[in-house]
Amino acid sequence: MHGFHWLVYLFSSRTVRDTQCGFKLFTRAAAARVFPVLHVERWAFDVELIYLCELWMIPIVEMGGKRAARTKSEPMDAESFHVNEIKMEEERVLNTYDDDLDYAQVQEGPFDVTSYCKRIEVQVVNDLEDGMSLDFDLINVEAPIANALRRVLLAEVPTMAIEKIFLYQNTSVIQVIGINEHGVDCEEEPEPDPTRNVVFNINVTCTRNRNAPTTATEPHQLYHQSSIYSRAFKWIPCGDQEQQFADDPPRIVHDDILVAKLRPGQQIEANCHAVKGIGRDHAKFSPVATATYRLLPTIRLLGEIRGEAAVRLQESFSEGVIELREKDGEKFAVVADARRDTCSRNVFRHDDLAPLVELGRKKDHFIFSVESTGALKSAELVVEACKVMEEKCRSLREQIAAVLSHK
Numbered sequence: 001m002h003g004f005h006w007l008v009y010l011f012s013s014r015t016v017r018d019t020q021c022g023f024k025l026f027t028r029a030a031a032a033r034v035f036p037v038l039h040v041e042r043w044a045f046d047v048e049l050i051y052l053c054e055l056w057m058i059p060i061v062e063m064g065g066k067r068a069a070r071t072k073s074e075p076m077d078a079e080s081f082h083v084n085e086i087k088m089e090e091e092r093v094l095n096t097y098d099d100d101l102d103y104a105q106v107q108e109g110p111f112d113v114t115s116y117c118k119r120i121e122v123q124v125v126n127d128l129e130d131g132m133s134l135d136f137d138l139i140n141v142e143a144p145i146a147n148a149l150r151r152v153l154l155a156e157v158p159t160m161a162i163e164k165i166f167l168y169q170n171t172s173v174i175q176v177i178g179i180n181e182h183g184v185d186c187e188e189e190p191e192p193d194p195t196r197n198v199v200f201n202i203n204v205t206c207t208r209n210r211n212a213p214t215t216a217t218e219p220h221q222l223y224h225q226s227s228i229y230s231r232a233f234k235w236i237p238c239g240d241q242e243q244q245f246a247d248d249p250p251r252i253v254h255d256d257i258l259v260a261k262l263r264p265g266q267q268i269e270a271n272c273h274a275v276k277g278i279g280r281d282h283a284k285f286s287p288v289a290t291a292t293y294r295l296l297p298t299i300r301l302l303g304e305i306r307g308e309a310a311v312r313l314q315e316s317f318s319e320g321v322i323e324l325r326e327k328d329g330e331k332f333a334v335v336a337d338a339r340r341d342t343c344s345r346n347v348f349r350h351d352d353l354a355p356l357v358e359l360g361r362k363k364d365h366f367i368f369s370v371e372s373t374g375a376l377k378s379a380e381l382v383v384e385a386c387k388v389m390e391e392k393c394r395s396l397r398e399q400i401a402a403v404l405s406h407k
Helices: 002-011 028-038 042-055 113-119 143-155 307-315 378-405
Strands: 085-088 121-127 133-139 159-170 198-205 227-229 234-236 258-261 267-277 288-301 322-327 330-335 357-372
Touching: 121 378, 133 378, 143 288, 143 357, 143 378, 288 330, 307 322, 307 330, 357 378
Parallel strands: none
Antiparallel strands: 085 357, 121 133, 133 357, 159 267, 198 234, 198 267, 227 258, 288 357, 322 330
8 A cells, every 4th residue: 555655646746637537647548557457446546646645735736638629528619519419420429518508507697596497497298197107308407417316216215115024934945035034033023113114914825726627737726825926915004004004005016026936835924024215225215117318319400301312311210200291292301309319320321311410419408217116106206306306405505504604
């Protein structure tokens, strides 16, 4: 470790270039050769460099980096392309870097949170009746905010899940339930707390079906209770839970999930204690099967495309993106629904069509797709995620105020 410290000291300079990824003194090629030999990660070198520069009072001065023209590090002017859009070419994506639009739109005067929030729009595109899936558009926000909402949905909206399993009997060959056993004697199962626990019981024994046909070969014909499904878990009220959940008793959301398979004489009996938790602690608490977003695609036709070329243009995009209409007895192409585009960029394979089509994505328009596991409806999950984000902002504001008050 001392050698590592001295190596950092030798490479530290009076001016260290500050980039978006940290303090870098090595090129990618050099880092690929040097750091495996040192058995350290590149980020560890960056952190150590910052620490030692502060410890030894070596000044760190930000140096202006060189920006290659028409790359993501060089913003495109509004005349060449729309400022709030990413431009997609055949082999590269341009205008991904933002000088002024990273966290707030350019506006005259000081930044005002109230006016900024008023600009934000939410448009529900598709909400299934069962509440299991929700598609909505989040408009006029930056990527960090959209990504924070996605991450909170995945990892910080609380749900209930089984945490402890007290096995009374498990003579089956299946070990999925047994893996979660906590090694507690069945006689010493703690009394569940009505304010913290929801208890489910399972007690299933497989027996032979004496009335099975002589020609039967399938387990469900030969035996009773040969397959255990999630419907076998029965809720056991504790305390005043029976009155508290009278209108909506706790249950397993999906009752047709196969848990185990038994054969005659095998039995599973257990009490399962469910607790409240978040997906950051364990994936079983995550309330969503998936929560994703993508940027709204944009397609502009810079010229009229007719005849056979229009047909090829339609085939270059996903179904429903390009529509063919007739004018003067000849087909011509128009953009019908750009949001269906998967951004395959197949149109650039045609040399005659590539100059006539401009592809992009709006930086501040996010298409969200949320699929619930069933604990809550998808729309309710989004609302709960917003509440979590609001609480985080409030907590951060209080911490900043506390720090400033001590100065």
